Amino acid sequence: MIDWGAIFSNAAQELISPTTAAYALAALGLAIHFGYTGLLNFGQAGFMALGAYGYAISTLTFHFPVWAAVLVGVGASVVFALILGIPTLRLRADYLAIVTIAAAEILRLLFTTNTFDSVTGSATGLQGYKGGFAALNPFTFEGTVGFGPWQYNAYDWWIRLVGWIVVILAAVFTWLIMRAPWGRVIKGIREDEDAVRALGKNVYSYKMQSLILGGVFGTLAGMIFVLPRAVVPANYQTSLTFFIYAILLLGGAATILGPIVGSMVFWVLLSFFSGFIARAVAAGWLPFMSQVQAGQLRFILVGVAIMLIVIFRPQGILGNKKELAFVK
Amino acid sequence: MSSDVTPTATPVKTTGLHIGYAEPGCRKVDPILVADGVKRTFGGLTAVDVQHVEVPRGAITALIGPNGAGKTTFFNLLTGFDKPDEGSWEFDGRSLAHIPAYRVARMGLIRTFQLTKSLGLLSVLDNMKLGAKGQTGENLFRAILPFLWRSQDKEIEAKAEDILARFKLDTKKEDYAASLSGGQRKLLEMARALMSDPTLVMLDEPMAGVNPALTQSLLDHILDLKTQGMTVLFVEHDMHMVRHIADWVIVMAEGKVVAEGDPHTVMANPAVIDAYLGSHHDSDLGAEDPEHEHVLKELLDDQQ
Ligand SMILES: Nc1ncnc2c1ncn2[C@@H]1O[C@H](COP(=O)(O)OP(=O)(O)OP(=O)(O)O)[C@@H](O)[C@H]1O
Numbered sequence: 141m142i143d144w145g146a147i148f149s150n151a152a153q154e155l156i157s158p159t160t161a162a163y164a165l166a167a168l169g170l171a172i173h174f175g176y177t178g179l180l181n182f183g184q185a186g187f188m189a190l191g192a193y194g195y196a197i198s199t200l201t202f203h204f205p206v207w208a209a210v211l212v213g214v215g216a217s218v219v220f221a222l223i224l225g226i227p228t229l230r231l232r233a234d235y236l237a238i239v240t241i242a243a244a245e246i247l248r249l250l251f252t253t254n255t256f257d258s259v260t261g262s263a264t265g266l267q268g269y270k271g272g273f274a275a276l277n278p279f280t281f282e283g284t285v286g287f288g289p290w291q292y293n294a295y296d297w298w299i300r301l302v303g304w305i306v307v308i309l310a311a312v313f314t315w316l317i318m319r320a321p322w323g324r325v326i327k328g329i330r331e332d333e334d335a336v337r338a339l340g341k342n343v344y345s346y347k348m349q350s351l352i353l354g355g356v357f358g359t360l361a362g363m364i365f366v367l368p369r370a371v372v373p374a375n376y377q378t379s380l381t382f383f384i385y386a387i388l389l390l391g392g393a394a395t396i397l398g399p400i401v402g403s404m405v406f407w408v409l410l411s412f413f414s415g416f417i418a419r420a421v422a423a424g425w426l427p428f429m430s431q432v433q434a435g436q437l438r439f440i441l442v443g444v445a446i447m448l449i450v451i452f453r454p455q456g457i458l459g460n461k462k463e464l465a466f467v468k
Numbered sequence: 469m470s471s472d473v474t475p476t477a478t479p480v481k482t483t484g485l486h487i488g489y490a491e492p493g494c495r496k497v498d499p500i501l502v503a504d505g506v507k508r509t510f511g512g513l514t515a516v517d518v519q520h521v522e523v524p525r526g527a528i529t530a531l532i533g534p535n536g537a538g539k540t541t542f543f544n545l546l547t548g549f550d551k552p553d554e555g556s557w558e559f560d561g562r563s564l565a566h567i568p569a570y571r572v573a574r575m576g577l578i579r580t581f582q583l584t585k586s587l588g589l590l591s592v593l594d595n596m597k598l599g600a601k602g603q604t605g606e607n608l609f610r611a612i613l614p615f616l617w618r619s620q621d622k623e624i625e626a627k628a629e630d631i632l633a634r635f636k637l638d639t640k641k642e643d644y645a646a647s648l649s650g651g652q653r654k655l656l657e658m659a660r661a662l663m664s665d666p667t668l669v670m671l672d673e674p675m676a677g678v679n680p681a682l683t684q685s686l687l688d689h690i691l692d693l694k695t696q697g698m699t700v701l702f703v704e705h706d707m708h709m710v711r712h713i714a715d716w717v718i719v720m721a722e723g724k725v726v727a728e729g730d731p732h733t734v735m736a737n738p739a740v741i742d743a744y745l746g747s748h749h750d751s752d753l754g755a756e757d758p759e760h761e762h763v764l765k766e767l768l769d770d771q772q
């Protein structure tokens with residue numbers, strides 16, 4: 141018999157998992173880029189890698205304190221955004237897409253290559269950088285504490301708390317700037333940058349600000365992402381960027397809460413399907429399928445679920461239906 | 469000619485704008501915009517090749533010419549949206565060469581586009597508010613502190629509503645600009661241009677696609693700009709309109725300025741009729757083109 145309780149409990153855990161928080165934050169960065177400004181950044185995985193490696197390398201190689209390691213990651217992503225943006229933001233939108241996708245791959249390969257093994261750990265990646273962050277943990281209880289399916293030890297509660305606080309702060313920040321005149325300029329650029337230019341706004345500078353801001357969100361997401369796991373270069377493939385785009389479109393591209401809700405739906409569905417399939421195979425419900433094949437099936441099912449949502453709610457879960465009437 | 473005082477309908481024309489004989493490139497008493505040797509080629513095609521032209525301040529100047537004459541390209545060059553191969557041009561005594569478009573706009577030279585550029589997924593009101601200059605809240609760091617920009621934003625909103633009311637768009641202010649009709653978008657673009665209190669407004673075919681009932685009110689708006697002390701340079705194919713409101717007319721053909729003068733004299737100028745006829749012959753090898761015939765009729769009408 142299938143243990144539905146365990147399936148639902150595992151799925152529910154994904155609601156507040158640090159990975160969900162990390163994807164939500166990275167998707168919020170993409171919302172700024174794509175949803176609000178119309179920038180096609182296909183290198184969000186690169187920004188996340190800079191966060192993960194910036195933090196881990198600063199801690200392991202240079203023994204920086206937590207705050208300095210965070211600053212190194214953020215600084216690296218600002219530089220990365222400038223390098224991507226300076227040559228491309230004056231050109232048509234597609235150039236940024238090409239350059240970001242390539243730059244993110246270059247970063248990943250640099251982190252993977254053996255040449256810098258002593259610093260990057262090459263293909264095996266890095267671990268053992270969590271001490272400084274764990275030392276800041278105000279929770280001191282032993283064992284696990286919690287309610288319902290959410291039972292965690294002190295470190296796990298600490299990373300969830302910090303992860304979601306960062307997500308909430310980023311969401312409030314984004315909400316504030318998007319309702320301000322700054323957001324009006326940004327949305328205008330998405331609609332027609334020449335019109336905005338003709339009104340005396342420095343479009344190039346605004347696009348750069350948007351690229352940096354969304355990139356920094358991606359970088360912070362990369363740091364949250366590695367708190368419950370190790371830094372492994374294989375995690376930062378282009379498919380990561382596409383998952384984040386899927387989350388963004390699922391939730392609603394030009395919304396604040398869309399990326400967060402999208403990330404929760406995505407991870408809950410993924411956990412639900414993988415739990416269900418694994419148990420169904422074990423229970424002999426799917427005799428034609430091996431465990432390995434079943435592991436892939438969950439992505440197919442999530443894909444189908446996302447397709448259904450996009451077909452029946454193309455503006456995303458929280459998107460504005462009215463906008464869709466005017467899509468060219 | 470225009471000072472005969474029929475009530476309201478006949479606008480007051482500004483005269484005495486030029487110095488000497490009204491020929492292509494003639495000097496103006498008080499030019500606001502001066503272009504010198506501005507040339508732009510696309511491959512083998514010379515789209516614009518203007519020796520010298522001056523736009524008079526405080527007047528309404530029409531830029532006319534057949535399709536493909538280079539009017540839009542000239543607009544783009546003057547406003548920093550395109551770069552000429554050579555030449556210099558200045559606005560209000562300041563050189564505009566190598567100045568990016570947004571700075572040109574900040575200097576008080578605002579343009580509209582032939583193909584309307586309304587910001588579809590912004591409300592009509594947001595379209596308008598975007599036009600205002602020097603907004604505190606447009607700085608990223610000040611944006612997060614609403615108390616820094618709230619009161620300024622209120623003032624801008626009041627001004628936007630005022631202008632929208634004049635353009636009869638006030639009932640639409642909460643709608644997406646994308647939901648407006650083509651003509652309404654033309655109105656919105658023009659209204660938006662006024663939000664920054666420009667000194668020179670350049671309108672590229674403001675009347676195209678606007679219905680006759682609205683045309684009259686648009687004309688009044690343009691005349692109103694002049695009363696408020698702004699200078700207007702506009703491109704238009706409708707000769708009636710040109711004759712009605714323009715104080716000065718510049719005629720372009722094949723990239724060059726071929727004639728200048730007050731509307732009535734210019735339209736009687738053989739060079740102008742040639743320009744329209746010439747392009748007619750070139751493009752159609754004598755085939756009948758009803759549109760050009762129409763323009764010619766208007767031109768000839770005017771001679772009588
Ligand atoms: N980006 C471009 N690339 C190549 N040729 C161009 C480009 N822009 C304009 N041209 C050419 O330059 C010439 C002038 O075009 P322009 O748009 O300035 O004409 P116009 O006077 O505004 O005409 P219309 O009254 O039809 O709007 C045309 O022959 C056009 O084909």
Ligand SMILES: [Mg+2]
Pocket residue numbers: 539540541582
């Ligand atoms: Mg044109």
